[in-house]
Amino acid sequence: MFNKKHLSMAAVLIIALLIPACSGGGTGANANVAESAGASSQASSQSNKNDTVVDGYPTFGLTPDSPQAFDIFFNFTWWPDTDWDGIIPEEVTRVTGVSFNVNVALDEQQMGVMIASGDLPEIVSTQYLMSELSNSELCYDWDTLINQYGLDWDIPQVAKANALSFTQEEDKYFTIMSHFASTEDWRELEDYGVGAAMTGSLLYRRDLYEAMGAPKLDTLDDIKSMLIMAHEKYPDLITMQFNPGTDFWYFKEAFGLGQGDGQYVEDADGNWHTVLKDSRYRDFLVYLNELNRAGCLSEDNLTLDGTTLAANVTDGNCFAMVHGTQGAAQAFSATLQEKVPEGLVYEAPVVGDLNGYYNCNIGYLGTFISKSCKDPEKAIRYLQFCHSEKGAKLLQWGREGQEYTVDEKGTPTFSKEWNDAVAAGQTEDIYKTYFYLGGSKILEAVGRCAAFDPAQTPNYEVLREVYGNKPWITYATPVEGSKEKVVFDKLYSGTTSHLRTYELKCVYSKTEAEFEDNYTKMIEIADQIGAVDLETFMDARIKEAMVVYGVGIGA
Amino acid sequence: MKKSLVARLLRQRWLQLFVLLGMAYLVIFNYMPMAGIIIAFNNYKLSSGILGMFTSPFVGLDHFIEFFSDYQIGDLFINTILMSITKLLFSFPLPIILALALNEVKNRLLKRTIQTVSYLPYFISWVIVYGFCNIMFTKTGVINDLIAALGGERVAFLSNPDAFLPLAVFTAVWKETGWWAIIFLAAITSIDLSLYDSAQVDGASRLQRIFYITLPGIRPTITVVLILALGNLLGGGLSGSNFEQAYLFGNAGNLERAEILQTYIMKVGLSKARYSYAAAAGLVQSLIGLALVGISNFTANKLTGEGLF
Numbered sequence: 001m002f003n004k005k006h007l008s009m010a011a012v013l014i015i016a017l018l019i020p021a022c023s024g025g026g027t028g029a030n031a032n033v034a035e036s037a038g039a040s041s042q043a044s045s046q047s048n049k050n051d052t053v054v055d056g057y058p059t060f061g062l063t064p065d066s067p068q069a070f071d072i073f074f075n076f077t078w079w080p081d082t083d084w085d086g087i088i089p090e091e092v093t094r095v096t097g098v099s100f101n102v103n104v105a106l107d108e109q110q111m112g113v114m115i116a117s118g119d120l121p122e123i124v125s126t127q128y129l130m131s132e133l134s135n136s137e138l139c140y141d142w143d144t145l146i147n148q149y150g151l152d153w154d155i156p157q158v159a160k161a162n163a164l165s166f167t168q169e170e171d172k173y174f175t176i177m178s179h180f181a182s183t184e185d186w187r188e189l190e191d192y193g194v195g196a197a198m199t200g201s202l203l204y205r206r207d208l209y210e211a212m213g214a215p216k217l218d219t220l221d222d223i224k225s226m227l228i229m230a231h232e233k234y235p236d237l238i239t240m241q242f243n244p245g246t247d248f249w250y251f252k253e254a255f256g257l258g259q260g261d262g263q264y265v266e267d268a269d270g271n272w273h274t275v276l277k278d279s280r281y282r283d284f285l286v287y288l289n290e291l292n293r294a295g296c297l298s299e300d301n302l303t304l305d306g307t308t309l310a311a312n313v314t315d316g317n318c319f320a321m322v323h324g325t326q327g328a329a330q331a332f333s334a335t336l337q338e339k340v341p342e343g344l345v346y347e348a349p350v351v352g353d354l355n356g357y358y359n360c361n362i363g364y365l366g367t368f369i370s371k372s373c374k375d376p377e378k379a380i381r382y383l384q385f386c387h388s389e390k391g392a393k394l395l396q397w398g399r400e401g402q403e404y405t406v407d408e409k410g411t412p413t414f415s416k417e418w419n420d421a422v423a424a425g426q427t428e429d430i431y432k433t434y435f436y437l438g439g440s441k442i443l444e445a446v447g448r449c450a451a452f453d454p455a456q457t458p459n460y461e462v463l464r465e466v467y468g469n470k471p472w473i474t475y476a477t478p479v480e481g482s483k484e485k486v487v488f489d490k491l492y493s494g495t496t497s498h499l500r501t502y503e504l505k506c507v508y509s510k511t512e513a514e515f516e517d518n519y520t521k522m523i524e525i526a527d528q529i530g531a532v533d534l535e536t537f538m539d540a541r542i543k544e545a546m547v548v549y550g551v552g553i554g555a
Numbered sequence: 556m557k558k559s560l561v562a563r564l565l566r567q568r569w570l571q572l573f574v575l576l577g578m579a580y581l582v583i584f585n586y587m588p589m590a591g592i593i594i595a596f597n598n599y600k601l602s603s604g605i606l607g608m609f610t611s612p613f614v615g616l617d618h619f620i621e622f623f624s625d626y627q628i629g630d631l632f633i634n635t636i637l638m639s640i641t642k643l644l645f646s647f648p649l650p651i652i653l654a655l656a657l658n659e660v661k662n663r664l665l666k667r668t669i670q671t672v673s674y675l676p677y678f679i680s681w682v683i684v685y686g687f688c689n690i691m692f693t694k695t696g697v698i699n700d701l702i703a704a705l706g707g708e709r710v711a712f713l714s715n716p717d718a719f720l721p722l723a724v725f726t727a728v729w730k731e732t733g734w735w736a737i738i739f740l741a742a743i744t745s746i747d748l749s750l751y752d753s754a755q756v757d758g759a760s761r762l763q764r765i766f767y768i769t770l771p772g773i774r775p776t777i778t779v780v781l782i783l784a785l786g787n788l789l790g791g792g793l794s795g796s797n798f799e800q801a802y803l804f805g806n807a808g809n810l811e812r813a814e815i816l817q818t819y820i821m822k823v824g825l826s827k828a829r830y831s832y833a834a835a836a837g838l839v840q841s842l843i844g845l846a847l848v849g850i851s852n853f854t855a856n857k858l859t860g861e862g863l864f
Contacts, residue, residue, distance in 0.1 A: 112826030132828040299711035300693045302808040489827055496822050504807045528626050
């Protein structure tokens, strides 16, 4: 039935099918691209490559005559920039030749499933699951790429230390976090005389507040009184809601607990304890629960997304909202006034314990070059561009001479068009400032706040003086694969963690007795999960981490 | 005998090819992945590649012990089983009742309209259904407006743990009843019409005809559908995916009732890259499913003399 001709055809067919199957399996094929480029014969041309300058921008070997489009995935459901267009992306492509096909996460589980399937886009930008991505099977480590392609990039030790804190492979870092700012870095804002850290703020309807007689807003009790008064006077409005991204930040900070990204707090003796058992945390829960029982909160907050919640403010259906600093008040006002001409949104002043205004940030965005990347050399060179001063300014402030000019101190003055866009909340429609990948929190703070009406953002100067960073708490997070990490994740990680679940149960308790019951259960279950042993472990680990950052005993 | 079998297979070779394709599908996508169960007994990491499934350090029953000692385990089992059984209790008889009722409707236009309207929701995805609910059931939604207009107090349907199950059952019944009614209607059409004529001549009432002819006539279909539903009880039975409902309708407010085994496996296992732990939890769920199929089949055989095997 089968003759030689049939057999030979079948053999050819099988070989033809096998060749791409053997070579095309993600890591294999693309690894070759990286490895082949590391040959020594290319070394002489590398130094020339590193020095390329296009229109005044150091582009580190990238040129517009060699375009490259990458698939990029932003692991944030709320990411505002979903298309590579607008003034900044177009300028970036004009000088570097790089562009992106942008994909944004549909939900917070998507990244984990993508890792599990091994099906990663070429570039992944995330704040979560960075330990899982710091893995040679999935992504390129940066030292290897920098050495192979002969990049002239001296990455600061602290930036490497931040990335090494969550890596799965010793001494290999797979990203450099954007937006790392130490407490000392934050003091630079005082020199600029403008801006404040992106942290929690309480936006409120200033026009309605004035109609209530403008009660004083100097303390947490004043804030509570204002909200209860607003609930009584405007019963048809949602009194206060929380933005999913910034959540309870404003109140946690005011109670001395930091932004909420650190699960451990320091006592007077310099020892570290779980926030769950801290008296300030209980006070914070009691405070919000009292607001809930006074009718100021709505459980609907838990089921609505950021867009719907923002619409509640801009449609005039909400009195106050916990949001972020850096421009939200101005942008919300502009949109609100389209429906409510007299509507005005202000940020409430910084109140409470000023020691609580800090985050625990080792950086914001980790960008990873996955093994499916078609051109890892261009990818790493592009990331070097993003982390350079000129690149970061272009990505966050736009084009020098057009969107901004700087004085001798480096303080920018932005164009009328830029300021108008900021005031109208249209920065992302016109400029697209979220594609930074590298970037600096200080530049971001200055850029976002340069055009603010100071009246709408009272006492930012206080934030500029007091705001700090305690990165050692995040640095000390247990490593992937350890039993401590399992307990840590159960207690603290994600929206379904024990802390988060019971925090909400306590806040939304309907009676004082229910609150006490939930609070007691929260502590009991935490101990059952392993909070006590973890606290001992974390105390030692945070103290070790403090040394890395030059603080604490032994630094 | 052997020769004749080979001869028959050869004669049917092109038809057998279709069977082979189906079998290949089963082997590749259903049986071969079972080898992955091994990672439930070791500490598999993605960095160790596919071979790592077999070479990762053996940890015995550690993942199962951790799973069964999780503080949520009681709630997880209760929620999963409660959601499955409650949905089955409502979603299993309702399509039969709807099919029986539709069978009695003599106006063809009315019958077809009801049939179409009732099965259309089946084609709407759970994401869209959740979207509808998010508009209708919030505290400021139309349902609460209605409750408030009638003098009642607004209810946080979407974030209240006590409201999760009724909402899950209500949406499942709304979405799936019409579709399953078609299966039973099809079974009813196969009943010999002369039985009805004879019963009518003997003076049987309409209800008597339903109870003594229609229901016994579709009993084999009811049994098979019930066994299939019980086999997939933890997955949602007849009434759509438990996972999709719990995942979409679950939120921080109602998590104590909305967290079920499948969503837990997704969140604690897959999305935190704890594949071995996820495999262990998944295996437990599969074993429960297998036991349910066996028990339901045994019970059906005993009670009705009919079963799948």
